[in-house]
Amino acid sequence: MTDKRFEGSDTYVATRDLMLAVNAAVTLGRPILIKGEPGTGKTQLAAEIAKVLERPLLQWHIKSTTRAQQGLYEYDAVARLRDSQLGDDRVQDIANYIVPGTLWEAFQADTQPVVLIDEIDKADIEFPNDLLLELDRMEFYVYETRQTVRARHRPIVVITSNNEKELPDAFxxxxFFHYIQFPDTATMEQIVDVHYPGLKKDLLSAALNRFYDVREVPGLKKKPSTSELLDWLKLLLAEDIPAEALKADDKRSCIPPMYGALLKNEQDVQLFERLVFLNRRDAR
Amino acid sequence: MLADFFFSLRDAGLKPSITEYLTLLEALKADQANASVDDFYYLSRATLVKDEALFDRFDRVFGVFFKNIDDALDWDQLEIPLEWLRSQGARLLSEKDRQKIEAMGGWEQLLEEFRKRAEEQEGRHQGGDKWIGTGGTSPYGHDGYHPEGIRVGGKSRHRRAVKVWEKREFRNLDSQREIGTRNLKLALRRLRRFAREGAADQLDLDGTIDATARNAGYLDLKMVPERHNAVKVLLCLDVGGSMNPHVRLCEQLFSAARAEFKHLEYYYFHNCVYENLWRDNRHRRTELIPTAEVLHKYGPDYKLIFVGDASMSPYELAYAGGSVEHWNDEPGALWLKRLLNTYAKAIWLNPEPEQHWRYTQSVGMVRELLEDRMYPMTLQGLDAGIRQLQ
Known part of the structure; x- marks a missing residue:
């Protein structure tokens, strides 16, 4: 058990409910499932927990072809076959060809590690079910060597999901569950402050206004998120764009500079341009 | 007391399990709530609710359940002066209506009833900050007792800071929710048929051992292509008219099917398939695709699934020119037969309940054409249908 509590860090702003959920999950040794819009810092969270609690971080990024077994271990049959051809002595012991996966590594770590299972919804629909026992009891059985791998310290497991597939109830x-909500303006100012300390007040408020305006545009396929806002601010700073350029008389009558950082989809850009055009025509 | 909270959550349609409840107790024991109601709210939400779409429902139950603790929230603060009501009523209501109200037990009773109704309404539709107008309490008279309605709920009611759960920040998510596609997906999974196609990039262990043994013990690696789901599905959806009440169900099926199959082709029709189908409902008049082309394009290895209520005029099936939308040179039944002749594996999913089928003549006709391969669009029906397709 750790005495330290997670309360955000100097590079990550955590809301009260997030802190509470994380701390409860850490204390009870349960996995925590994080959902939320893309770009709200789900994956980042695991890294920050590891940093604040001073734990090693192990990452397991899930793809559509990932199987649960790969997180535990894999049996390298090809290497064994090759060694048998070469007459290597290692071939006698099957344990030499068992390659531990992320969870095995985590179970064997000397200090309690943070394990990130990133984007669990990308995998096959049965994937979470295959990990039930492993995450519950924090142990698994290796058939090839007939040994049971048990966690020395229950790892802090952070699981993220983008909601592409529904997860099974048993899982x-x-x-614990936390939904990262899109930050409100006050939280957003804090977040920006953490990333770009000393940003000019007027530039920030103008940029934030424009940003929330863009988010409000109905029918956008992909609303810009926190990470896109941060990228955009970086561009604005790099190009040294004055705050005045962001403050149009009528906010909707011009396209914000560097909008490419905010809108990532050509249909969205077109939609936005069309709206701006309509607004301008109405203004006349 | 927490057990009561747990059961009121279950009553509200949330499904927290006993394990989750025990987890919450464990967390409380570990002193995670810091003796604060706000923290308890976050903690119980993180342990008991696992879907952000249900957060709003949780907020509502939490609000109702913990209002005793907070004591301030009470319907006493919903002040509707009886005198005012009486005078307004006298001015606005007809004699008949007034008699009706007296018959219901008088003004006090009415007000009491209204309070109850309002509370109920807050529980049922998230409508606490809507104007409860004349329509909402229509049993009390045609014109109601206040033409502008009474503002109930929200911040104006309680003279105190709004609590977290009263902000109801997750209200939107509740209405956008998409239920149960997981179950549909699981049913559709049965249809999967794996096949190895494409580049050989995986080790074939059995093949390698076999080949190595034949090769006098020298390693002979064999590779096979990766397994892919090779099932091909042609989905024809009925849109418009009588199908409108079933749109939601169809959307769910569609989104489930889309995620599950690599080869999913979909087309729309109205009531019955004729010589043209379309892929985009907005351009259904302009971008038509001849059915003959569809028949030609997709081979007989496709599995055909119709989704529709099959409720139409019998003429649409039986006669040329029977279509409600256009002039069709050939009757719908002929086109259905053509499709069925090409695709041996075909079913019809009907969102109408099975017990209503026999009241519509056209359903019987379609069933006959499909040789009884019509299934209700429930999980069970889908299961049976998929089995038929295998």
Missing amino acids: LRRC
Whole structure:
């Protein structure tokens, strides 16, 4: 158990509910499932927990072809076959060809590690079910060597999901759950402040206004998120764009500079340009 | 007391399990709530609710359940002066209506009833900050007792700071929710048929051992292509008219099917398939695709799934020119037969409940054409249908 509590860091702003959920999950040794819009810092969270609690971070990024077994271990049959051809002595012991996966590594770590299972919804629909026992009891059985791998310290497991697939109830029941909401203006100012300290007040407020305006545009396929805002601010700073350029008389009558950082989809850009055009025509 | 809270959550349609409840107790024991109601709210939400779409419902139950603790929230603060009501009523209501109200037990009773109704309404539709107008309490008279309605709920009611759960920040998510596609997906999974196609990039262990043994013990690696789901599905959806009430269900099926199959082709029709189908409902008049082309394009290895209520005029199936939308040279039944002749594996999913089928003549006709391969669009029906397709 750790005495330290997670309360955000100098590079990550955590809301009260997030802190509470993380701390409860850490204390009870349960996995925590994080959902939220893309770009709200789900993946970042695991890194920050590891940093604040001073724990090693192990990452397991899930793809559509990932199987649960790969997180535990894999049996390298090809290497064994090759060694048998070469007459290597290692071939006698099957344990030499068992390659541990991320969870095995985590279970064997000397200090309690933070394990990130990133984008669990990308995998096959049965994937979470295959990990139930492993995450519940924090142990698994290796058939090839007939040994049971048990966690020395229950790792802090952070699981992120983008909601592409629904997760099974049995899996959800074992997790704490937190939904990262899109930050309100006050939180957003804090977040920006953490990333770009000393940003000019007027530039920030003008940029934030424009940003929330763009988010309000109905029918956008992909609303810009926090990470896009941060990129955009970086561009604005690099190009040294004055705050006045962001403050149009009628906010909707011109396209914000460097909008490419905010809108990532050509249909969205077109939609936005069309709206701006309509607004301008109405203004006349 | 927490057990009561747990059961009121279950009553509200949330499904927290006993394990989750025990987790919450464990967390409380570990002193995670810091003796604060706000923290308890966050903690119980993180342990008991696992879907952000249900957060709003949780907020409502939490609000109702913990209002005793907070004591301030009470309907006493919903002040509607009886005198005012009486005078307004006298001015606005007809004699008949007034008699009706007296018959219901008088003004006091009415007000009491209204309070109850309002509370109920807050529980049922998130409508606490809507104007409860004349329509909402229509049993009390045609014109109601206040033409502008009474503002109930929200911040104006309680003279205190709004609590977190009363902000109801997750209200939007509740209405956008998409239920149960997981179940549909699981049913559709049965249809999967794996096949190895494409580049050989995986080790074939059995093949390698076999080949190595034949090769007098010298390693002979064999590779196979990766397994892919090779099932091909042609989905024809009925849109418009009588299908409108089932749009939601169809959307769910569609989104589930889309995620599950690599080869999913979909087309729309109205009531019955004729010589043209379309892929985009907005351009259904302009971008038509001849059915003959569809028949030609997709081979007989496709599995055909119709989704529709099959409720139409019998003429649409039986006669040329029977279509409600256009002049069709050939009857719908002929086109259905053509499709069925090409695709041996075909089913019809009907969102109408099975017990209503026999009241519509056209349903019977379609069933006959499909040789009884019509299934209700429930999980069970889908399961049976998929089995038929295998």
